[in-house]
Amino acid sequence: MCGIVGYIGPQSVVPVIIEGLRRLEYRGYDSAGIAVAGGPKGLELRRAPGKLRNLETVIHDSPIDGSFGIGHTRWATHGRPTEENAHPHRDGSGTLVVVHNGIVENYLSLKSALIAKGHKFVSETDTEIIAHLIEDELEMAGGHAHVVRSQSANESEAVVSDGTSPTRETREALTPVRPALPLEEAVRRAVKRITGAFAIGVLSAHEPNKLVAARMGPPAVIGIGDGEFFLASDVPGILHHTRNIHFLADGEVAILTKEGVHLTDFDSNPLPLKVQRITWDPIQAEKSGYKHFMLKEINEQPRAIRDTTLGRVSLDTGKVHLPEMQFSEADFRNASQITIAACGTSWHAGLAGKFMIERLARLPVEVDYASEYRYRDPIADPRAIGLLITQSGETADTLAAQAELAAKGSKTLAICNVVGAAITRKAQGTLTTNAGPEIGVASTKAFTAQLTALFVLALHLAQVRGTISDEESLHLVTELSKLPTKLASLLNINSPDAPGSSEGVAAPIRPSTPDRRSTTRQPLSVQCEELARLFHTADDFLFLGRGIHYPIALEGALKLKEISYIHAEGYPAGEMKHGPNALIDESLPVVCIATKDPNDPSSVLKYEKTLSNIQEVTARSGRVIAIAIEGDTEISQLVEQTIYIPQAPELLLPILEVVPLQLLAYHIAVRRGCDVDQPRNLAKSVTVE
Numbered sequence: 304m305c306g307i308v309g310y311i312g313p314q315s316v317v318p319v320i321i322e323g324l325r326r327l328e329y330r331g332y333d334s335a336g337i338a339v340a341g342g343p344k345g346l347e348l349r350r351a352p353g354k355l356r357n358l359e360t361v362i363h364d365s366p367i368d369g370s371f372g373i374g375h376t377r378w379a380t381h382g383r384p385t386e387e388n389a390h391p392h393r394d395g396s397g398t399l400v401v402v403h404n405g406i407v408e409n410y411l412s413l414k415s416a417l418i419a420k421g422h423k424f425v426s427e428t429d430t431e432i433i434a435h436l437i438e439d440e441l442e443m444a445g446g447h448a449h450v451v452r453s454q455s456a457n458e459s460e461a462v463v464s465d466g467t468s469p470t471r472e473t474r475e476a477l478t479p480v481r482p483a484l485p486l487e488e489a490v491r492r493a494v495k496r497i498t499g500a501f502a503i504g505v506l507s508a509h510e511p512n513k514l515v516a517a518r519m520g521p522p523a524v525i526g527i528g529d530g531e532f533f534l535a536s537d538v539p540g541i542l543h544h545t546r547n548i549h550f551l552a553d554g555e556v557a558i559l560t561k562e563g564v565h566l567t568d569f570d571s572n573p574l575p576l577k578v579q580r581i582t583w584d585p586i587q588a589e590k591s592g593y594k595h596f597m598l599k600e601i602n603e604q605p606r607a608i609r610d611t612t613l614g615r616v617s618l619d620t621g622k623v624h625l626p627e628m629q630f631s632e633a634d635f636r637n638a639s640q641i642t643i644a645a646c647g648t649s650w651h652a653g654l655a656g657k658f659m660i661e662r663l664a665r666l667p668v669e670v671d672y673a674s675e676y677r678y679r680d681p682i683a684d685p686r687a688i689g690l691l692i693t694q695s696g697e698t699a700d701t702l703a704a705q706a707e708l709a710a711k712g713s714k715t716l717a718i719c720n721v722v723g724a725a726i727t728r729k730a731q732g733t734l735t736t737n738a739g740p741e742i743g744v745a746s747t748k749a750f751t752a753q754l755t756a757l758f759v760l761a762l763h764l765a766q767v768r769g770t771i772s773d774e775e776s777l778h779l780v781t782e783l784s785k786l787p788t789k790l791a792s793l794l795n796i797n798s799p800d801a802p803g804s805s806e807g808v809a810a811p812i813r814p815s816t817p818d819r820r821s822t823t824r825q826p827l828s829v830q831c832e833e834l835a836r837l838f839h840t841a842d843d844f845l846f847l848g849r850g851i852h853y854p855i856a857l858e859g860a861l862k863l864k865e866i867s868y869i870h871a872e873g874y875p876a877g878e879m880k881h882g883p884n885a886l887i888d889e890s891l892p893v894v895c896i897a898t899k900d901p902n903d904p905s906s907v908l909k910y911e912k913t914l915s916n917i918q919e920v921t922a923r924s925g926r927v928i929a930i931a932i933e934g935d936t937e938i939s940q941l942v943e944q945t946i947y948i949p950q951a952p953e954l955l956l957p958i959l960e961v962v963p964l965q966l967l968a969y970h971i972a973v974r975r976g977c978d979v980d981q982p983r984n985l986a987k988s989v990t991v992e
Contacts, residue, residue, distance in 0.1 A: 309371075312371075316369055317362065334379075337375075530561075532563070705729055720736045844860065852956070863968040903953045
């Protein structure tokens with residue numbers, strides 16, 4: 304991930320691509336690169352870590368030119384944010400390059416197979432595998448010179464299959480027998496070998512003035528200009544050049560030439576070009592048509608959850624595989640406890656993770672605010688594992704807690720959304736949440752990705768420690784795999800796993816007023832808008848939950864106070880008699896999480912206790928908004944408003960429960976006229992104590 308821009312046409316290609324990448328900077332990135340061809344020097348590549356200005360400096364010092372090209376800004380998911388790992392990536396011959404958004408789930412097995420054929424790799428990324436897969440298809444068809452680079456990161460080194468070592472200039476201008484297979488067919492065959500998600504752009508020095516794009520998962524768009532054509536990962540990258548856009552669907556391949564755009568499916572069957580006229584302004588386009596980044600990111604959660612599980616769980620066996628961990632199974636088997644340290648929303652995720660780990664792995668878990676941890680002279684031992692949770696990986700208090708844990712001899716594990724962040728460099732293992740960049744200050748998709756990562760970790764610990772059966776593991780992994788579709792249904796958007804799906808594309812919604820005691824689920828956004836109309840003038844809110852649902856009550860309260868500036872408290876429902884009951888009157892909205900897993904006796908018991916708490920509130924004229932499971936008619940008889948969510952196992956319900964709370968906070972803040980994406984006095988990443 305994250306930004307792709309490609310161009311073919313009469314304009315100077317480098318400025319077009321650089322400007323397009325600049326317009327995608329809002330997505331976040333840690334390196335950038337560009338490849339051009341069709342010029343006097345053949346295929347040329349420039350890359351740089353850091354911001355676009357670093358790439359521009361490289362190009363200024365070593366100019367490039369051509370008639371077509373592709374560029375990329377990278378948000379690291381495999382490999383550190385270095386020049387070697389930046390896109391575009393070459394194949395072994397150095398005459399073909401690829402840019403890629405997404406995750407190649409089976410990259411390790413593909414890489415092993417390619418190495419066995421003589422391919423060599425110079426980066427730590429999964430994207431480089433795609434370039435070599437395309438090269439492999441060309442070679443198998445005949446007519447493509449087999450050239451492989453050495454393991455050195457020095458791009459001027461190469462080894463040709465006949466044993467000679469060409470200079471950089473020789474390799475750049477290398478013109479072996481023209482491939483017997485068209486580039487687009489090689490791409491079609493290659494992508495069929497990939498398991499995972501991808502939006503790719505490909506160009507070859509051997510097929511001048513041709514760009515090939517393919518999609519399965521992450522978004523990609525084709526721009527139709529006047530005698531010029533564009534590829535981008537998102538509309539803002541090319542909107543200043545054209546408003547005529549084809550949204551590439553899953554399973555589509557686009558071939559861009561100077562003459563036009565041709566579409567096929569992965570089996571070479573021709574497809575029609577469906578051009579839409581975009582009327583958004585550029586600022587709207589950055590948000591994919593959503594009013595705010597927060598709303599966009601709420602709707603990106605199905606994909607964030609799916610991407611966080613890709614390559615980590617087997618739907619065939621139920622086994623969890625965490626190749627990025629540097630912990631041995633003995634470390635996990637012999638662990639005395641897990642100490643979680645985090646701040647804000649990440650702390651709430653950690654508290655939910657405590658329930659997951661203790662329930663599945665039978666391992667004690669302590670959850671600390673990172674800002675408090677090192678000041679209380681904590682007790683730790685070498686058998687304790689420190690688990691640090693942070694979206695940015697740069698939170699000062701969490702880094703300080705990590706240092707304290709390390710000083711006491713504990714190994715540390717990080718759950719982080721940024722590859723190569725400070726916290727990951729100091730940890731013995733990292734579990735990356737593949738949520739993608741999060742722009743809104745109030746965390747949404749990063750939180751649900753953290754919950755997903757914690758569940759995967761808890762399941763892995765349980766399997767290593769022998770506290771779960773193979774049958775139960777397979778059941779839970781199967782249920783986990785259903786979450787993206789359930790969440791997409793809840794949000795009334797296309798599932799990320801559905802054919803032709805497009806991330807964050809909402810189905811049409813007509814405003815309506817929900818029945819105060821209806822059990823029929825209205826579109827969630829509509830229901831939350833109506834609740835915002837009813838309750839946006841409230842001075843206080845109370846959020847209640849029991850067990851693993853209590854951290855979600857805390858998170859719901861935090862979201863509301865962060866962006867609407869309404870005072871809100873999260874409380875364990877069982878503690879109502881010990882203070883909060885004094886606050887209840889007819890003016891206090893009480894959001895109560897009253898979900899249950901009917902197959903889990905402890906969940907049913909907590910649900911029954913929660914119903915008693917709800918009756919305590921209604922007896923004192925409190926106004927209850929309940930979060931409940933679809934089909935629950937019992938609760939609808941007790942409360943004014945019920946928001947229904949799909950059924951899931953007890954430990955996975957928090958991922959579904961939090962979404963209505965996010966939307967409720969969002970719509971209340973909008974109705975109050977608050978700055979949703981940048982609330983007052985808050986920052987996205989807190990890098991000072």
